[in-house]
Amino acid sequence: MIETKSITKTVNTSEGSLQILQPISFEVKAGESIAIVGASGSGKSTLLGLLAGLDEVSTGEIYLDGQGLHTMDEEQRAQLRGDKVGFIFQSFMLVQSLTALENIMLPAEINGLDKPKQRALEILEQVGLGHRAHHYPNQLSGGEQQRVAIARAFITQPKILFADEPTGNLDAANSDKIEALLFDLNQQNKTTLVLVTHDNELAAKCQRQLNMHAGELTETTVDSVTTTVDVESQREAS
Template identity: 80%
Template sequence: MTQHGKTDSSSSISARQVTKTVTTGEGKLQILQPISFEVMAGESIAIVGASGSGKSTLLGLLAGLDETSSGEIWLEGSPLHNLDEEARARLRGEKVGFIFQSFMLVQSLTALENVMLPAQIAGLSDPKGRAEQILDQVGLSHRAHHYPNQLSGGEQQRVAIARAFIGQPKILFADEPTGNLDAANSGKVEQLLFDLNKQNGTTLVLVTHDDELAARCQRQLRMHAGELSEVALKEAS
């Protein structure tokens, strides 16, 4: 980190003393204890831990989908913690891709239209051409005009990955990206994530219960009762 409250230029994500507290019928519940860590540009990180440990909450905060209770999050040099919802949405559109476990495809749009959507919203040139190209990359050119309910779970997740990558985001967040898939499709989706990560130099931060998927990342961080710790560092090959 540098002085004057900014992050090192090699940091893609910087979290400083980040907490999350919610109010319940029984009072305040602290979901995240103070968390601080850095993610370097192009790095792949797996966040692991039991259900209810705070993994998805942390991922949502890092992606700007939710607000911290305290602390700072810097995303590609921008102070996420100081931005309102409109500014966070703009930053997400420019810098972030997000893959959900439940795919989150628009049911009334074809695969091609689903992938085009973020590019159209962002005002990128030739959204159709971009979408066709990335659908080809994920092996779904032949399914471009099918609707989500006509696609298998593995195909839907590949469409979701294509949609997340169409804007060539600096950072990709993935919440249990293989959680709803069988072993064969999990393997395909897993390989695709790392291939696109490598090709685009995209920072990859994923939440997973899949030990094999986590082991492919350069670092693993474990959430336990709202606290974060480093559990493994992949040896250089």
């Protein structure tokens, strides 16, 4: 479902070029749940944005469901995201002038899906917010806003769901609810789930963990068995 080949990300700063990501290569199978973990500044959110087509790699290749993101311009990447990708932002990114229902309907309307209102109402019920359909974001709690954001991401039934710190702004009770909701929807829809998190307990619930340190993918945990990634081989491959 996702394949990367020696991808890097370099940005220009006032002090010269800064390489945020070292050459990284890995694969994610359809239906898997993957956690990308690491300290702030390790490059994990940058990696997530590249995988979702929100940014361009400096070098290397990314394939999303067999299609080469690295060969596409922004318009083409946006089309691919609309067709196959859902993204949950840490800061929710809801449109403040739209109700919960309207926020969820928006991707369905943009993609020309049938009966967007009916779809939105159904998924609102799934996330336990049917009674909040006509409330605006500033009338919702943080946990409720995140559930709206998840519903919005799932309404198009994406093949791949990316989540950037989905519980980062929530208290423990709401974090538990969001975690359960993410994995329930992931399993029900067979959606590939890739999330970035500081939360080791959340990461442990995923099938695999990719650990980031200073822009390098240092090890992979699969079913509680840890194997070291050969970073030097990744660099040579680049």
